[in-house]
Amino acid sequence: MLKNHLRTLGISVSILLIWNGVCDMIYGFSSQLNGNEYTSLAIWDVMRTAGGRPHWMIMMAQTAGWLYPFYALSYYPWWVGMKRAGFWLGTLPCLMLAYALFMIGGIQHAGWAFLTVLAQAKAAVGSTDPTFYATAERFLVEHFVMGDLTALIAMYGGSILHAVGILSGKTLFPRWFIAFSPLAVLFYTFFIGSFLPAPLAGIVITPFGTWYMLFPLIASTIFLLKRADIN
Amino acid sequence: MLQDRLRKLGVTVAILMLWNGVGDFIFAYSPKLNGAQYSTMMFWDAVRTANGHPHWLVMLAQTPGWLYPIYALSALIWWFGMRRAGFWLSTVPCALLAYALLMIGGVQHIGFAYLSVLGQAKALVGSTDPAFYATAQRLLVEHFLWGDLTALIAFFGGTIWHGVAILSGRTLFPRWFIFLSPLGVLTFEMVVGNFLPAPFAGILLGMFGTWYMFVPTLSATIWMWNRLEVSK
Numbered sequence A: 001m002l003k004n005h006l007r008t009l010g011i012s013v014s015i016l017l018i019w020n021g022v023c024d025m026i027y028g029f030s031s032q033l034n035g036n037e038y039t040s041l042a043i044w045d046v047m048r049t050a051g052g053r054p055h056w057m058i059m060m061a062q063t064a065g066w067l068y069p070f071y072a073l074s075y076y077p078w079w080v081g082m083k084r085a086g087f088w089l090g091t092l093p094c095l096m097l098a099y100a101l102f103m104i105g106g107i108q109h110a111g112w113a114f115l116t117v118l119a120q121a122k123a124a125v126g127s128t129d130p131t132f133y134a135t136a137e138r139f140l141v142e143h144f145v146m147g148d149l150t151a152l153i154a155m156y157g158g159s160i161l162h163a164v165g166i167l168s169g170k171t172l173f174p175r176w177f178i179a180f181s182p183l184a185v186l187f188y189t190f191f192i193g194s195f196l197p198a199p200l201a202g203i204v205i206t207p208f209g210t211w212y213m214l215f216p217l218i219a220s221t222i223f224l225l226k227r228a229d230i231n
Numbered sequence B: 001m002l003q004d005r006l007r008k009l010g011v012t013v014a015i016l017m018l019w020n021g022v023g024d025f026i027f028a029y030s031p032k033l034n035g036a037q038y039s040t041m042m043f044w045d046a047v048r049t050a051n052g053h054p055h056w057l058v059m060l061a062q063t064p065g066w067l068y069p070i071y072a073l074s075a076l077i078w079w080f081g082m083r084r085a086g087f088w089l090s091t092v093p094c095a096l097l098a099y100a101l102l103m104i105g106g107v108q109h110i111g112f113a114y115l116s117v118l119g120q121a122k123a124l125v126g127s128t129d130p131a132f133y134a135t136a137q138r139l140l141v142e143h144f145l146w147g148d149l150t151a152l153i154a155f156f157g158g159t160i161w162h163g164v165a166i167l168s169g170r171t172l173f174p175r176w177f178i179f180l181s182p183l184g185v186l187t188f189e190m191v192v193g194n195f196l197p198a199p200f201a202g203i204l205l206g207m208f209g210t211w212y213m214f215v216p217t218l219s220a221t222i223w224m225w226n227r228l229e230v231s232k
Helices: A002-028 A042-052 A055-085 A087-109 A117-125 A130-167 A176-180 A184-194 A200-205 A208-226 B002-028 B043-046 B055-071 B074-085 B087-111 B115-126 B130-167 B176-179 B184-196 B198-207 B208-224
Strands: none
Touching: A002 A042, A002 A055, A002 A200, A002 A208, A002 B208, A042 A055, A042 A117, A042 B002, A042 B176, A055 A087, A055 A130, A055 A208, A055 B087, A055 B130, A055 B176, A055 B208, A087 B055, A087 B087, A117 A130, A117 B130, A130 A176, A130 A184, A130 A208, A130 B055, A130 B087, A176 A184, A176 A208, A184 B198, A200 A208, A200 B176, B002 B043, B002 B074, B002 B198, B002 B208, B055 B087, B055 B115, B055 B208, B074 B087, B074 B130, B074 B208, B087 B130, B087 B208, B115 B130, B130 B176, B130 B184, B176 B184, B184 B208, B198 B208
16 A cells, blocks of 8 residues: 555656756756856856746746645655654654755745846846846845745755765665765766766756756655565 | 644644734735725735835745745644545645645745845836836746746635535534635635725735634634544
8 A cells, every 4th residue: 555655656756857857957957068167157147047048938947846845745755764763863854855845846946037037138128227137136136045045954954864864774774775865866966967068067967956856756766665564 | 642733733833824924014014005905006016116125124024935834734734624524625625725835935925025126126226227127027927926826726726625615514614614714714804804994904915815824724723622523
């Protein structure tokens, strides 16, 4: 029964996560940036203009934000495998990661679009008031960061705590399973991506949020489905 | 055990919802608007300028958005009281309301701040490019509404569905509880608020989202307080 639920959940959410990857690419992919440039201010230029992509496409990119409450279910398999480690090492990290995704859907994924608004307007009608433009852009960024604050804390804090939970050896997952944890996937994405040339770097780094959710979900689901003591 | 947890959950969530009222008050309260004016473009003027509030205050108004995943737990209290009505009259409306709150925190409550960004910048440094201003404002609104689309559908669809479930008489709540349900509170706010003069209309209508969550959560928590069926 539980295995059936886990299988259904794993497959459904994995499929839905692919759409997030498409939307990530719309927001942040650049065919001209290599891996190093993805950690420089060059990526900010891509993000705040969405690479010059049209308004309708940026609206399409927002749509993955609608699915984040479903993406948050991806921590259910992790919780099933970690709950025996107790509240602090099992439930808390999964709750933090779920909270992060609940928030990220609205404030971050759907919210990226707001960062591109001024560039979209400038592309459409031009801009002759640089002071106003700069002030409005600063406010947009500040509201974005402020709104995103708890999501970021929960995402990074939860990822680290989750990894500590796995490394404790008290969960159903073996310690080596840290290699499939959200923290590890985040590390691989940026480490490998930073050495890649354009446009490969963009394919690896831009949808980092998608890999961050997708690979750990697939790994934890497969692991649990192979366990005989999960029913 | 379960009942005790539900009590704690209901009281905690209801208290946290009061902070949402502060955020709503900053974003949308206007002492100059009467009830009828709240459904005109005058209200939009208040929103898009954040009533002239300073930037730090608008940022403060965003902070209740962080709590919406906790506010969404209020659906759990309803669900325990409605589950005997079956999946379609309990799980579905409660899941829709929970989804709506999960989305509204980020895309709507925190997102309200984006609608006032141009107004804030104009108040600070002026604006000499009306074509750019109007285009940027249009795009901001479009992205706001688009991001909010599924939340709005779930909000209104879930509210009506939830009301239907209460009226079915198959839940733990009596039919008259419709008056304290999200649908009842929303209807009350819109009808009564519409006739209120300034500044009272703003207290009801500017903070309509808070009352929409707070009153039903508190009511359901109190109603379920000693209902033993909750643990079955």
